[in-house]
Amino acid sequence: MIMSEDRKTVIENIKKFAEAGEFHNKAEVTDPVLTPEQSKEITGNFIKSRNKLSFKAKTAAALTVAKIATKKINKTTEIRGIEKIPKDLGGCIITSNHFSPLENTVIRYLLDKIGRKKLAIVSQTSNFAMTGFVGFLMNYANTVPISTESRYLARDFLSLLEEKIVEGGEAVLLYPEQELWYNYRKPRPPKSGAYFYAAKLGAPIISCFVEIVDTDEDDEGDFKKVKYVLHVLGVLRPDPEKSVRENTEELASKDYELKKQCYESVYGKVLTYDFENSDIAGWKGSL
Numbered sequence: 315m316i317m318s319e320d321r322k323t324v325i326e327n328i329k330k331f332a333e334a335g336e337f338h339n340k341a342e343v344t345d346p347v348l349t350p351e352q353s354k355e356i357t358g359n360f361i362k363s364r365n366k367l368s369f370k371a372k373t374a375a376a377l378t379v380a381k382i383a384t385k386k387i388n389k390t391t392e393i394r395g396i397e398k399i400p401k402d403l404g405g406c407i408i409t410s411n412h413f414s415p416l417e418n419t420v421i422r423y424l425l426d427k428i429g430r431k432k433l434a435i436v437s438q439t440s441n442f443a444m445t446g447f448v449g450f451l452m453n454y455a456n457t458v459p460i461s462t463e464s465r466y467l468a469r470d471f472l473s474l475l476e477e478k479i480v481e482g483g484e485a486v487l488l489y490p491e492q493e494l495w496y497n498y499r500k501p502r503p504p505k506s507g508a509y510f511y512a513a514k515l516g517a518p519i520i521s522c523f524v525e526i527v528d529t530d531e532d533d534e535g536d537f538k539k540v541k542y543v544l545h546v547l548g549v550l551r552p553d554p555e556k557s558v559r560e561n562t563e564e565l566a567s568k569d570y571e572l573k574k575q576c577y578e579s580v581y582g583k584v585l586t587y588d589f590e591n592s593d594i595a596g597w598k599g600s601l
Contacts, residue, residue: 329589337502346443353439376454388423395546405479410522412489497595501573513561521547523576526595536599547572
């Protein structure tokens with residue numbers, strides 16, 4: 315998955331954005347760029363097609379591939395804190411740090427370990443525009459598109475989450491950091507979306523943080539292969555006595571604090587956003 319010719323530019327972008335406090339900017343340089351009209355077309359097609367038999371057949375195929383990939387990628391993955399998830403939790407939102415196209419398999423691995431069958435993944439519409447095999451998985455592996463269109467967010471997207479979480483009892487992975495920063499170890503201050511929807515739907519949040527560990531095995535380009543330690547940090551619940559706005563702010567603050575504490579504990583350093591070469595897991599290069 316590493317494209318070595320682009321990685322240095324991506325890392326330079328990460329350094330620039332982190333030190334400027336611009337934690338939700340796109341660092342990748344090869345992602346599709348969509349117009350608002352193209353993004354709207356993707357969400358519209360998803361709404362119209364998702365209950366068709368052909369769509370469901372493709373979803374079944376994509377999930378089979380995702381299951382195989384999850385087992386392969388997570389052969390060495392450790393999970394800590396799994397006992398913090400109640401057996402009767404029901405529908406929920408999961409938050410985690412967003413650093414790789416493959417790290418959602420770590421969350422799939424977690425759900426497999428606790429005997430839960432379904433995980434929906436919220437993904438930006440630009441990912442739905444990808445082509446080939448990756449594009450197939452992005453479109454059909456129980457993914458839900460999210461866009462910046464206010465009407466879609468307020469109506470269709472909220473309804474989709476309600477259908478999955480409240481009615482279907484599913485877990486939904488929603489990245490509060492928004493953009494993928496490749497192999498970036500540090501948790502970033504979150505955007506409010508995941509917490510707003512949790513507050514709106516009265517849904518619990520499973521707070522997670524993935525620790526990225528360098529191995530001695532070389533990967534492509536200037537990288538070592540990495541392995542993962544998934545830390546389950548706890549379950550956060552909206553307070554029914556508080557407003558959606560109050561819950562959104564409190565959930566975001568608590569979740570970020572848990573991830574910050576976990577980072578500082580596992581890496582043995584205070585969280586700052588001054589860039590160090592070791593911020594990029596597995597990287598043998600330097601800036």
